[in-house]
Amino acid sequence: MIELRDIRKSYGSVEVLKGITASVEKGEVVCIIGPSGSGKSTILRCINGLESYNSGEILVEGQRVDRNAPSIVSIRTQVSMVFQRFNLFPHRTVLENVIEGPVFVKKEPRKEAIERARMLLAQVGLAEKADAHPPQLSGGQQQRVAIARALAMQPKAILFDEPTSALDPELVGEVLGVMRKLADDGMTMVVVTHEMGFAKEVADRVLFIDGGVIVEQGAAKDVLNDPKHARTQDFLRRVL
Ligand code: ADP
Numbered sequence: 158m159i160e161l162r163d164i165r166k167s168y169g170s171v172e173v174l175k176g177i178t179a180s181v182e183k184g185e186v187v188c189i190i191g192p193s194g195s196g197k198s199t200i201l202r203c204i205n206g207l208e209s210y211n212s213g214e215i216l217v218e219g220q221r222v223d224r225n226a227p228s229i230v231s232i233r234t235q236v237s238m239v240f241q242r243f244n245l246f247p248h249r250t251v252l253e254n255v256i257e258g259p260v261f262v263k264k265e266p267r268k269e270a271i272e273r274a275r276m277l278l279a280q281v282g283l284a285e286k287a288d289a290h291p292p293q294l295s296g297g298q299q300q301r302v303a304i305a306r307a308l309a310m311q312p313k314a315i316l317f318d319e320p321t322s323a324l325d326p327e328l329v330g331e332v333l334g335v336m337r338k339l340a341d342d343g344m345t346m347v348v349v350t351h352e353m354g355f356a357k358e359v360a361d362r363v364l365f366i367d368g369g370v371i372v373e374q375g376a377a378k379d380v381l382n383d384p385k386h387a388r389t390q391d392f393l394r395r396v397l
C-alpha cells in the first residue's frame with residue numbers, strides 16, 4: 158500500500174534521510190522506533206506530502222506522492238495523520254472538528270458526516286463529548302478525538318507521530334487501547350512510538366532508524382527481543 162524507494166531528504170546542506178527503502182502492506186501495523194532527531198517524523202511527513210523529498214520515490218497504492226501535484230489532495234484524504242499535539246481546533250466543538258475534513262475537503266453532505274462522526278466518537282469512547290470543546294477535555298480524550306477525526310476521512314492508512322508522547326502517563330493506555338482496536342480491525346498503520354510494549358504486542362514489523370538510515374527492520378518480536386545490530390541493542394537498552 159505504501160512504498161518508499163531510496164528516499165533522500167535534506168534540510169539545507171544537512172541530509173536527514175539517507176536512502177530510506179521500506180514498504181507497508183495493506184492491514185499491516187509498522188512501528189518506527191529510533192532516537193530523537195533520527196528522521197522518524199520526516200518519513201511520515203514525506204509519506205503524506207507535508208514535506209517534499211529530494212530523490213527517490215514514494216508510492217501510495219501505486220500513486221506517486223508529489224506534494225506539488227494536484228494528486229496530493231487525494232493522497233492526503235487516503236492517508237490520515239495523527240500528531241503528538243492533537244492539532245484540534247480549540248474554538249470548535251468536538252463534533253465540528255471531526256466533520257471538518259469530510260465536509261470541507263471531501264464535500265460530503267453534512268448530515269452524513271455528522272452521522273459517521275457520532276459513530277466514530279462512540280467507537281473511541283467519547284459519544285457524550287460531541288458538543289464539548291477540546292480545551293475542556295483531557296489530553297487522552299483530545300487524542301481520541303484526533304483519531305476519530307483521522308478516521309472520519311475513511312482513510313486507507315493512518316500515520317501516527319508519537320501519539321502518546323505528550324500525554325500524562327495515566328492517559329497513555331486509553332489512546333493505545335483505541336489504536337490496538339483499530340489494528341485488530343485491520344487498519345493499515347504506521348506508528349512512530351517509544352511505547353515498546355505496544356510495538357511488541359501490536360506491530361507486525363518494526364523499523365529501527367538512526368541517523369537517517371534504517372539500521373534494522375523485521376518482525377516486531379525479532380527486532381525488539383533479539384536485535385542484531387549494536388545500535389539497535391544500545392537504543393533498546395536505553396528505552397526499555
Ligand atoms: P525525529 O522525528 O526522529 O525526532 P525528525 O524527522 O523530526 O526526527 O528530524 C530529523 C532531523 O531533521 C533532525 O536533525 C531535525 O533537527 C531536522 N529537521 C527536522 N525538521 C527540520 C526543518 N524544518 N528544518 C531544518 N531541519 C529540520
Ligand code: MG
Nearest residue numbers: 197198199318
Ligand atoms: Mg519526531
